[in-house]
Amino acid sequence: MLEYDPLACLPSSEELPDSDDTPVDNELQDLIPGLLKAILAMAWADRMDWFFGVDMGIYYHPDLPPIVPDGFLSLGVERFYDENLRPSYVLWEERRVPILALEVVSRKYRGEYSTKKQEYAKLGILYYVVYNPTRRRKARLEVYKLVNNLYQLQNENPVWLPEIGLGIGMERGTYLGIPREWLYWYNQQGERLLTPEEQAKLAQQEAQQAQQRAQLLAERLRSLGVDPDSL
Structure with missing residues (x-):
């Protein structure tokens, strides 16, 4: 009996367009999710079960154009496929809906x-997360849970x-030499x-402090008549 694999009839991520040729509207739409991704890369350096996409299409139907958040996080997926990385995020390949979307x-x-x-609600x-840096009377950062x-x-x-x-929030800081309000990740203690x-x-x-301590210790030993280089 012939076995039917529905995935075999669907286009792969290599076959789907990975760009709609529409540039982002401003620099913040690239820098803010880029910073969140960079922080995760440091905090979760040893984890290989997550992926953070920046301005990448999420394909949810083979006959419809993708949804393209400014950033999104998915857990329980491969962090890297191969050296060419992901061209897009295809739900019928990943089998995981992103857990967070950022605009x-x-x-x-x-x-x-x-x-x-x-x-995003329909996708589950x-x-x-919506960040509006120009808002004055309403909250600039809004986080919704489904x-x-x-x-x-x-x-x-x-x-x-x-x-x-993790937590997500906003505060003033400096990134790439730019002092302004940024979005950051936080631990459970709010740090x-x-x-x-x-x-x-x-x-x-820390390296400079360690070097200074070593110099002070060497000077102390010399004052006691001990050559630190002989130890």
Whole structure:
């Protein structure tokens, strides 16, 4: 009897378009999810069961165009396929719906509070994060959790995401030499995870302190008539 594999009839990620040739509206829509991805790469360096896409298409139907969040996180998937990496995120290949989607609002609305929100809910994406840097009277950061197929606003900053094991929030900082408000990951105690730049600076400071301690110890030994180089 002939066995039927429905996946064999669907296009693969290599066959689907990986770009709609539409540039992002502004630099923040690239930098903000890029920073979140860079922090995860440091915090989860030993984990290979996660993927964070930036401006990448999520294919959910072979005959429809993909949804393209500014950023999204998926757990329980391969971090890397091969050296060519993922051209796109195809649900019938990954078999995992992303757990979080991120939209950074530009001056031109793209349905972040309406159509995209509905689409992400239909897909079953657990957390939907919207950051609007130009807002003045309403909250710039909104984190929604899917409850009974509807998104419910979470009011904290940062918001703890137990299914991810991290929190997400906003505060002022410096990234790539740019001082402004950024989005960051947080631990359960509400402490912000360091950026790669901050990690490198901290490591440099610790090395300098260790060198200073070694010099002080050597000077102390010499004052006692002991040659530290002979030890």
